[in-house]
Amino acid sequence: MNPFIRDIILEHKEEIMETWLVEIKKFRSDDLLQNISDTMYENTNREFVNKLTHTIQKDKDEFQDDLIQFAERLIQLGWPLNYITRGLQEFRKITVEALSDTGENYCKSIEFFQEIENWIDDIVNLLVNQYSGSWENTVFLQKMALKELSAPLIPVFDNISVMPLIGTIDTERAKLIMENLLDGVIEHRSQVVLIDITGVPVVDTMVAHHIIQASEAVRLVGAKCILVGIRPEIAQTIVNLGIDLGKFPTKSTLKKGIESALEMTQRQIVEIEE
Structure with a gap:
């Protein structure tokens, strides 16, 4: 200056x-x-x-x-x-x-x-x-x-894990879900995986396709997949779109899904009398 x-x-x-x-x-x-x-x-x-x-x-x-x-x-x-x-x-x-x-x-x-x-x-x-x-x-x-936390696979019992999904699922996030799902199944030695879509606002053809792909990938690594959180409006949308989810079990709530997962692993919840 x-x-x-x-x-x-x-x-x-x-x-x-x-x-x-x-x-x-x-x-x-x-x-x-x-x-x-x-x-x-x-x-x-x-x-x-x-x-x-x-x-x-x-x-x-x-x-x-x-x-x-x-x-x-x-x-x-x-x-x-x-x-x-x-x-x-x-x-x-x-x-x-x-x-x-x-x-x-x-x-x-x-x-x-x-x-x-x-x-x-x-x-x-x-x-x-x-x-x-x-x-x-x-x-x-x-x-x-956010990516690390957006699709976690959480072990809830021995050999049983849950993946809660929240928010919109796009192609990039679907890829992350697939990677976390497969890595988690191997790491936790999961026999049954519950994919919880309670927090997914819209299930369209693309979202359903990603979920089907994820379930097929889980099956290929030796585990079974249960889709939980099927709300009435989601069920109606799936039917109207002609999406076939018959290849793997579906449950309306996470509680029912866990009960089914326990049965698949030869366990059950028993009430203890006082």
Whole structure:
């Protein structure tokens, strides 16, 4: 940055900061920051201005590291990206106005405005990229965790496991169900697997096809499959679509399915008399 602009910004830093603190409070309610205390809000804003003014005193790599660390802290605290973008636009406007009022001829030149534009644009790009990268990583980790939890095979008795399915089943998720199902059958040495579709809102031809494929795969590895959670509306849909589920047992509830699974493994639930 031009040394003259740097010096005059630092000279009027407090004036710019105080004006900016007043202006930025006007859209605090729009930034979902109401739950942050007034003290933290003001201290963070003051720190933000200090970071911005420090960028003109340091080399590029050093000031980038400072801003990245600051942005990471804002992300962890839940400050929205809108705070960054709107705040910087307001800071640019206030800085230009404050320096233009100093009477310095250079502060009214095109070169001056371009210098301020480039300064703030570089900071905006850096912080937006940091926010975007953090969110992409978070979304990726959440997606992986959801995949791991979306189709678990749960052992409930020796040689009996349950796979509860919840939500919509698409092709990608059907593949995951198949993998977890087969891996779980081998790992838990399951003889009977209950696929519970109580939480599946819609069973159409594609969903039924995926379930049939899963049951056939279970049969090929030496286990039996029971489909449970057949609600009346699901049963009617299956009949209307002409879907053949006759190759493996179906039960209306998980309780009835477990009773059938126990019978298949030569066991039963017996009530103990007091």
